[in-house]
Amino acid sequence: MSQSEDFALASHDLDFYYGEVQALKKINLEIPQHRITALIGPSGCGKSTFLRCFNRMNDMIEGVRVEGRVLVEDEDIYAPGVNLELLRKRVGMVFQKSNPFPMSIRENVNYGPRMGGVRGRDRLDEIVERSLKQADLWVEVKDRLDGSALDLSGGQQQRLCIARTLANQPGILLLDEPASALDPISTAKIEETLLQLKENYTILIVTHNLQQAARVADHTAFFMLGELVEFSDTTTMFTNPNEKITEEYITGRFG
Amino acid sequence: MPVSDSPQPLVSDRKGLAPGLSGIWGTALATVLILLMLGLLLWIVAVNAFGWFWPVPVWQVEERNGTVHIGAEVGREAIPGPDGAEPFYRLQFKVGNRDLDGRDFVWIDEAEIRSKGRPGDLVRIVRSEYGDAFGRIAGATSSDGGAVEVGEPDVLAEFLAAGKNARAERARLETRLSDARRPLTNLEEALDLLERSANAKTASGQERVVALSAEVEKLAIELRPTLDEIQGGLDALAGDLAAAHLKLVAGDARFEVPLSNVIEVSWPNRMGFAGKLAAAVRHGVLFLVTEPREANTEGGIAPALFGTVLLVLLMSVAVVPLGVITAVYMTEYARHGFLLRLANQAVNNLAGVPSIVFGMFGLAFFIYGVGGSIDRAFFADRLPTPTFGTGGLLWASLTLALLTVPVVVVATREGLLAVPRSWREGSLALGATRWQTLRRIIIPAAMPGILTGLILAVSRAAGEVAPLMLTGAVKLAPSLPVDGSAPFLHLQRKFMHLGFHIYDVSMQSPNVEAAKPMAFATTLVLLLLVVLMNLGAIVIRRRLRRAYRGQSV
Numbered sequence: 028m029s030q031s032e033d034f035a036l037a038s039h040d041l042d043f044y045y046g047e048v049q050a051l052k053k054i055n056l057e058i059p060q061h062r063i064t065a066l067i068g069p070s071g072c073g074k075s076t077f078l079r080c081f082n083r084m085n086d087m088i089e090g091v092r093v094e095g096r097v098l099v100e101d102e103d104i105y106a107p108g109v110n111l112e113l114l115r116k117r118v119g120m121v122f123q124k125s126n127p128f129p130m131s132i133r134e135n136v137n138y139g140p141r142m143g144g145v146r147g148r149d150r151l152d153e154i155v156e157r158s159l160k161q162a163d164l165w166v167e168v169k170d171r172l173d174g175s176a177l178d179l180s181g182g183q184q185q186r187l188c189i190a191r192t193l194a195n196q197p198g199i200l201l202l203d204e205p206a207s208a209l210d211p212i213s214t215a216k217i218e219e220t221l222l223q224l225k226e227n228y229t230i231l232i233v234t235h236n237l238q239q240a241a242r243v244a245d246h247t248a249f250f251m252l253g254e255l256v257e258f259s260d261t262t263t264m265f266t267n268p269n270e271k272i273t274e275e276y277i278t279g280r281f282g
Numbered sequence: 283m284p285v286s287d288s289p290q291p292l293v294s295d296r297k298g299l300a301p302g303l304s305g306i307w308g309t310a311l312a313t314v315l316i317l318l319m320l321g322l323l324l325w326i327v328a329v330n331a332f333g334w335f336w337p338v339p340v341w342q343v344e345e346r347n348g349t350v351h352i353g354a355e356v357g358r359e360a361i362p363g364p365d366g367a368e369p370f371y372r373l374q375f376k377v378g379n380r381d382l383d384g385r386d387f388v389w390i391d392e393a394e395i396r397s398k399g400r401p402g403d404l405v406r407i408v409r410s411e412y413g414d415a416f417g418r419i420a421g422a423t424s425s426d427g428g429a430v431e432v433g434e435p436d437v438l439a440e441f442l443a444a445g446k447n448a449r450a451e452r453a454r455l456e457t458r459l460s461d462a463r464r465p466l467t468n469l470e471e472a473l474d475l476l477e478r479s480a481n482a483k484t485a486s487g488q489e490r491v492v493a494l495s496a497e498v499e500k501l502a503i504e505l506r507p508t509l510d511e512i513q514g515g516l517d518a519l520a521g522d523l524a525a526a527h528l529k530l531v532a533g534d535a536r537f538e539v540p541l542s543n544v545i546e547v548s549w550p551n552r553m554g555f556a557g558k559l560a561a562a563v564r565h566g567v568l569f570l571v572t573e574p575r576e577a578n579t580e581g582g583i584a585p586a587l588f589g590t591v592l593l594v595l596l597m598s599v600a601v602v603p604l605g606v607i608t609a610v611y612m613t614e615y616a617r618h619g620f621l622l623r624l625a626n627q628a629v630n631n632l633a634g635v636p637s638i639v640f641g642m643f644g645l646a647f648f649i650y651g652v653g654g655s656i657d658r659a660f661f662a663d664r665l666p667t668p669t670f671g672t673g674g675l676l677w678a679s680l681t682l683a684l685l686t687v688p689v690v691v692v693a694t695r696e697g698l699l700a701v702p703r704s705w706r707e708g709s710l711a712l713g714a715t716r717w718q719t720l721r722r723i724i725i726p727a728a729m730p731g732i733l734t735g736l737i738l739a740v741s742r743a744a745g746e747v748a749p750l751m752l753t754g755a756v757k758l759a760p761s762l763p764v765d766g767s768a769p770f771l772h773l774q775r776k777f778m779h780l781g782f783h784i785y786d787v788s789m790q791s792p793n794v795e796a797a798k799p800m801a802f803a804t805t806l807v808l809l810l811l812v813v814l815m816n817l818g819a820i821v822i823r824r825r826l827r828r829a830y831r832g833q834s835v
Contacts, residue, residue: 082711084707084710084711087706087707087710089618112713112714112715113713115710115711115712115713116712116713119711119712120711122704122707122708122711124704126702126704126705126707126708127708128705128708128709128723129726129727138709138712138714138722139712139713139714142709142712142713142714142715142718142722143713188708191708191712192711192712195712195713
């Protein structure tokens, strides 16, 4: 756990409450830069809540309360005066269920830059092409950029959502079970994309699929009942876990 | 598997209705009943309206005492005989010719009729004064006093066509005259205002009055040749039209109809089906595009139709922003809690307030309050004559907007709440602000809901009459709210309205019997108008929905 690496994201003594219910308890975790880190754990263990702390998407829910510190590139993002729009541009997020907007493919991809004030057809088209290539979707859609995004298949829609997030050049990518609703081939494509992206991006991924975590993640964190049980590099986690409960979860005895 | 002690057989030999079927039939019956009522309503309105446009035969009826009536049969009713004897019947005829004895209709006992027939030479003449005339054409005099050979169909047709052209020319000249005179009229109005204003008594005011008077005089001299020329043409034409007339005979009565009054001459008994159809279509179109005559008992409904459409459009322009902004605040920004629930209830209850209450509010707040203040501030010269401090199109449309705003708010809120949460999250996660998310994602996706609200609002507003009676609908408006003189849209003007027109024609008419079919025809037009406007909005909504296919909006 104590590698001499740079940390892109970190939480210090993070407590999180939904009203009276405590969803996260004293989480201390540092996410290394330009690596893929997987969050695993049974349903309701708080891993998605934890993920959403890093771009403050939890703010939308009424009655939530955060204690402790959450750092993104050494800045406390729960400090007063944080520019939420800028934060969310730097920390992109892909959701479990693909959610393309009811617009054309092109408009979906350049939505973020447009909202951020980028103007000019050429510049936007450049961004669209680059992002779609990064998400490995360019070849499939380059002739129908002005067609509706809702006409794409499920896997294509999810890759479109990844491209849409990449258009902002975020640096950090949060993925909330991005492949849970997809078939194995689409899943494989997305995993391949993630592996290519990790050269330049710090990726934090929540997954229910242990094999997926084993395949793509450099590090894995195991959550249970709102607590961080174990965090280590993936090989260690899956071959020689420290905690008994981790081993039980990984070998499928519960969860 | 253990079986319970007294197993009920799955297959029973029970006779009669399947369980629950009677309930299904009951609900179906109620639905059928409602559909029947709806069909009946449409049927009654449509039959009465179309029956009026369709040319009916003209009868010649001779009574036993020798009196002869010429007219269209419009009704038949039973009169109970004394002490349970057989009832006898009487017929109602529309005989027109109101200029002769002041009545349009006669009742004739069936027993008193000696003969009844429909000779082909009976005519019905639609006139611009005194309503319809029925009779035979016995002769005609041309404008130079010579007799016209009415026995020759071609000669008569030519005579009538000449009259028609002359009337069209007269209308053209009248428009030209008022157009040519408009600059002068405007200037005179300005002078009038200046003279009545408070500062007319000051020295500088006097100077301006003098200057303006000189200008008026100069323009009058400048325009005189043109105006005189047009007026001369008009006078000559009017003289010709008044001199030329048809001589009519109806029973014992002989009378003349000047060509200047003739709108249409027809021989209904000679018409074939195609001719009648063409005449009905022509009557229908004329009904829509001409102005009412004779205290709304004759003519068309063009100003009322125009007023209704304009009123609803203005109402929509006012209600959509108001309702949508309210709904957006309540749904997207307001904190959940007691106040929001209270506001929600208030909006819902507002929809149940009787419309006349909104009329009173419009009168008190908009007309006396806002309108009165505008008058004192900007039109003080014209007081005590009110400009905005009296009923008018603007106040009526704003009152209707208040009346319908709850519908728009509720429908928009539903539309907003139906926008998938994932779209909001997706937009925010891309660094868009809440406002951008609202404008680019949420409002467009809620558009079908907003349009649903607008459809409901339009349906309600188009049929509303009570508040309009207090806020500016009138029996007869001297001018349309839109015309050629600046600023073209005159929001302070009073207007005519189809709903109010129906009330006026059927309840306040000096000649209720003659106006009855007109009330039905107006009702039909109002119904069709509402359906048409709804269809328009529904088409737009369907297009929008197609854009969001695949998502559960």
